[in-house]
Structures are given as C-alpha cells and as structure tokens.
Amino acid sequence: MSPREQALAQREREVARREEALRLWELTRSTVEAGSGDLREANAHLVMATLAAERLEEAAQKAKHLQDEFLAMLAHELRNPLAPIRSAVNLMERIDTADPRLTTIREVVRRQVEHMARLLDDLLDASRVTSGKVTLQRRTVKVSEFVDQAVEMYHGLIDSQRQHLTLDMPASPLFVNGDLTRLAQIIGNLLHNAAKYTPEGGDIALIARREADEVVIRVTDNGSGISAESLPHIFNLFAQEERSLSRSQGGLGIGLTVVRSMVELHGGTVKARSDGLGAGSEFTVVLPRVAKVEEPALQPTPRPAFVPARILLVDDNVDAGVMLSMLLEMSGYEVEVAQDGASALVAFARQRSQIVVCDIGLPDMNGYEVAKRLRRSCTAGDSSPLLIALTGYESPEDRKRALAAGFDHHLAKPVDLEDLLKVIVRADISPGEL
Known part of the structure; x- marks a missing residue:
C-alpha cells in the first residue's frame, strides 16, 4: 500500500473513532438526562410519601389523644354511680341484721362493684401502658408481700365460687426490685383470670420459687384451658379465648395485656401454657431477683386516737x-x-x-x-x-x-x-x- 493510501486509511480510522466517541457521548447524555428525570420523579414521590406519613402520624396521635380523653371521661362517668353503691354496702355492714339473706346480698353487691372498678382500672392501665405513661415506684419488695396483697384482693371471689387456692411459698424470703402496687396487680390479675375460668369447686395454685438469679411465680388452674390457636395471642389487647355463654365474667380481654406490660416494665417475662380446652392453664412470671436485704425491725404504729371533726x-x-x-x-x-x-x-x-x-x-x-x-x-x-x-x-x-x-x-x-x-x-x- 502506497503512503497516500496508508494516510487515507489512517484518516478513515480516526473519523470512525471520532464518530464512535460522539455516538457514545450522545448515548451517555441521553441516559443521564433520562436518569435525571427518573431521579426527579423518585424524589417527588419520596417527598409526597414523607408528607403523607407525617399526616398519618399526626392523625394517629390525635386519635390516641381523643381515645385517652374518652377513656378518662368514661371511667369518671362509671365511677360516679359506683361510689354510692359501695357506700351503701359499707352502710349495710354497719347496720345490725339477723337476716342472713341481707349478708349474702351485701357480699354480692360488693363483689360486683369491685369487679366493675377493676375493669375500669385495667382499661385505663392498658391505655397508659401503650402511651408510655406508667411510672413505677420502685423499692426492694418481698415476694410474699405482694402475693399476700393479691390473695387478699381476690379471696372473696375465689371463696364465693368454692374454689380451692393453694399457696406454695419458699421458706426463705425472696426479694425483687419493683413497684409493690403494680406487682400485686400482676399476681392479682392472674388469680382473677384463673378464678374466672375455673369451675365452681375447682383448684387454683400459686407457687413461687427461686431459680438461679430469678424469681419464678406460677399460677395454675384446672379450668377451661386455652386452645392452641388462641395461645400465641392470649396477651394481646382485647384478645379472648372463646368461652361458653354461661361464663358471664369474660371481661374485656385486657387484664393479661396489663400483666405482660407490667411484667416487662419490671424487666421480667410472662408466658402462658395450656394443653388445650378443658385442660387448665399455667401462667409463669419471671422477675429478676435481688440479693437478700436486711429488713428493718417493724415498729408497731399506734392507731391515731379518734378526734371529732x-x-x-x-x-x-x-x-x-x-x-x-x-x-x-x-x-x-x-x-x-x-x-x-x-x-x-x-x-x-x-x-x-x-x-x-x-x-x-x-x-x-x-x-x-x-x-x-x-x-x-x-x-x-x-x-x-x-x-x-x-x-x-x-x-x-x-x-x-x-x-x-x-x-x-x-x-x-x-x-x-x-x-x-x-x-x-x-x-x-x-x-x-x-
């Protein structure tokens, strides 16, 4: 090939490379422009989604606030009629009567008033827990102290149904760090739950044990049990096992939700176990144990003298x-x-x-x-x-x-x-x- 032909071939190759470069540049430019459009569109969608999420969050907070206000007003309106009923029961206790039927009537009214007041407390507590408004008054608490309080709260219900409650407490005292009132509420709700779903004359047991660095409290019964389908959801708000229409004390399905929330606030866990309907149930509360503490000597507190006023x-x-x-x-x-x-x-x-x-x-x-x-x-x-x-x-x-x-x-x-x-x-x- 002559020098002239070589020069022409070289020029043609350079022109081809230049055209290829221009083609690639044009393709890149069009791709970038298309991508920029997609990015702008994606960014616009993101902004709209963020605004929508903020509006939903604001609406949810407003709805929660309205719910809390409604529950507070509901509790107030229902507590007002309960007050004179409880006072009337207290009056009946102070009036001598030889008719045993009046004693039975008085105890029925008392139990029902306490049941309604407890439902209101659980309803409000469930709302407070979900809102993060529960504050614990912590101190070192003896396990037998809050267990005794819980038993005292519900022995009337258990006795009225002629159920047998067995307490199995360790010889050496156990201690936890927590709120005495809330701990009693936890065990009380479990005892109340057991009493509700155990037939008349049935058996309920409360067992407390130390296991390593934990306190384990079990409440068992030989009542109606829990189905396998319901067991995973038993602690959910408003969740309830299906009960027969004859069980009139079904409640609102919030007591166990309160139990789980209060236990978790104390750094513990709670779980339920049942072999199925008709096979009874077992609820196990596990709380962190604190080392034995020196208990101050109890000094008798004299009752103040009555002063007319x-x-x-x-x-x-x-x-x-x-x-x-x-x-x-x-x-x-x-x-x-x-x-x-x-x-x-x-x-x-x-x-x-x-x-x-x-x-x-x-x-x-x-x-x-x-x-x-x-x-x-x-x-x-x-x-x-x-x-x-x-x-x-x-x-x-x-x-x-x-x-x-x-x-x-x-x-x-x-x-x-x-x-x-x-x-x-x-x-x-x-x-x-x-």
Whole structure:
C-alpha cells in the first residue's frame, strides 16, 4: 500500500473513532438526562410519601389523644354511680341484721362493684401502658408481700365460687426490685383470670420459687384451658379465648395485656401454657431477683386516737353525698353536704369545717377552683382545713393537678370507707375545735 493510501486509511480510522466517541457521548447524555428525570420523579414521590406519613402520624396521635380523653371521661362517668353503691354496702355492714339473706346480698353487691372498678382500672392501665405513661415506684419488695396483697384482693371471689387456692411459698424470703402496687396487680390479675375460668369447686395454685438469679411465680388452674390457636395471642389487647355463654365474667380481654406490660416494665417475662380446652392453664412470671436485704425491725404504729371533726362533703351526685354522709356520721363526724362549688364556699365560710371532701367535676366551678378559693379564704390566723379530692378522675396527671390546686390527698371513686377514714384520722385536728 502506497503512503497516500496508508494516510487515507489512517484518516478513515480516526473519523470512525471520532464518530464512535460522539455516538457514545450522545448515548451517555441521553441516559443521564433520562436518569435525571427518573431521579426527579423518585424524589417527588419520596417527598409526597414523607408528607403523607407525617399526616398519618399526626392523625394517629390525635386519635390516641381523643381515645385517652374518652377513656378518662368514661371511667369518671362509671365511677360516679359506683361510689354510692359501695357506700351503701359499707352502710349495710354497719347496720345490725339477723337476716342472713341481707349478708349474702351485701357480699354480692360488693363483689360486683369491685369487679366493675377493676375493669375500669385495667382499661385505663392498658391505655397508659401503650402511651408510655406508667411510672413505677420502685423499692426492694418481698415476694410474699405482694402475693399476700393479691390473695387478699381476690379471696372473696375465689371463696364465693368454692374454689380451692393453694399457696406454695419458699421458706426463705425472696426479694425483687419493683413497684409493690403494680406487682400485686400482676399476681392479682392472674388469680382473677384463673378464678374466672375455673369451675365452681375447682383448684387454683400459686407457687413461687427461686431459680438461679430469678424469681419464678406460677399460677395454675384446672379450668377451661386455652386452645392452641388462641395461645400465641392470649396477651394481646382485647384478645379472648372463646368461652361458653354461661361464663358471664369474660371481661374485656385486657387484664393479661396489663400483666405482660407490667411484667416487662419490671424487666421480667410472662408466658402462658395450656394443653388445650378443658385442660387448665399455667401462667409463669419471671422477675429478676435481688440479693437478700436486711429488713428493718417493724415498729408497731399506734392507731391515731379518734378526734371529732366537722366535715364538708361536696358532691353533685345526690346519692353519693347522702350515702357517704351517713357513713361518716355513723363514724362519729359532723357532716354537711353541698352539691356545688358556690354552696361549698358559703358553707365553709359559715362553719369553718376542719375537713373538706370535694368532688372535682362540679356543675358551676370545678373542684380545683373550689380548693384554691378555700385556701385563699383562710387568713394567717386561721387553721387551714384538710382538703381531700374524691373523684372519678384518677390518672397520675389528675393527682398532680389536685395537689397543685391545694388538695392534701387525692382518692379515686369508688373509695372504700376504711381508706377514707385512714386519711381523716391522721389529720392534725385539735380536739377543742369542734
């Protein structure tokens, strides 16, 4: 090939390479532009999805807030009628009667009131747990202490069904770190669950043991058992095993949810076991054990001497006011009843009651405002009354608000008379003031 032909061939190769480079560049440019469009579209979708998720989260939070408000109001409205019923039962206990039927009637009413109050407590606790609003008051607690409290709460139900409860506790005391009230609630709910689904005359057992560095508590029964299909979901909120229509104490399916939540807050675990329907069930709670502690010597606490006092009872529920005033009068106190805040302020100004028991949900001004005005009405030389909030609003936030308003104590309806009297008799009241 001549030099001229070689030069032409070389030029043709260079032109071909240049054209190939241009083609590749054009392909790359078009790909990048297409990709940029896809990226812009993907970014737009991401922004829209993020906004939608934020709106859903906001809607969920609003719905949860409305649910909590509804449950609190529901509890308040249901606690109000329970209060005079419990007071009526307490009155029946203090009235002598030779008819045993009245004793039976009284015990039935008491158990049903306690059952309804317990359902309300579980419902509110389930809401608080899911909202992260439960705070534990921790200390070193003896296992037998909260077990005894739980048994005391439910022995009436167990006895009424002629069931046999066996307690098997270790000879040496066991200790855990936790909230005494919540620990008693855990075991109490398991005992209540066992009693509900065990037939009359059945057997229930509670066994506590130390296993390595853990405390293991088992509650077993020979009741209706749990099906294999339901067992994995038994601790879920509102989950319930199908029961026969004859079992009227089915509840709401929240007691075991509260148990699991409270156990987990204590750093423990709970599990259920059953061989099937009709084969009974076993619930096992495992809690971290703490080493043996030196228990302080118990000093007997003398019961304060009774001091007569004037009590102003403020409640717009007429039945509740009548029943509780009768109970307090039978206990030796002078009682005046007011049905609204304005009447309460007038009555207090007239007779200067040493103790004021006040509802929160009043028709004209709420109990918080009543407490504030009562405190302001006391001059430097006046003795300030003992203020007790007695109300269906019983959340920790309600308790804090009551104390901030000037109340000394906050008690939830339906209150047991003994609990109210314990608060009253500890009041620093001069015997000469009545």
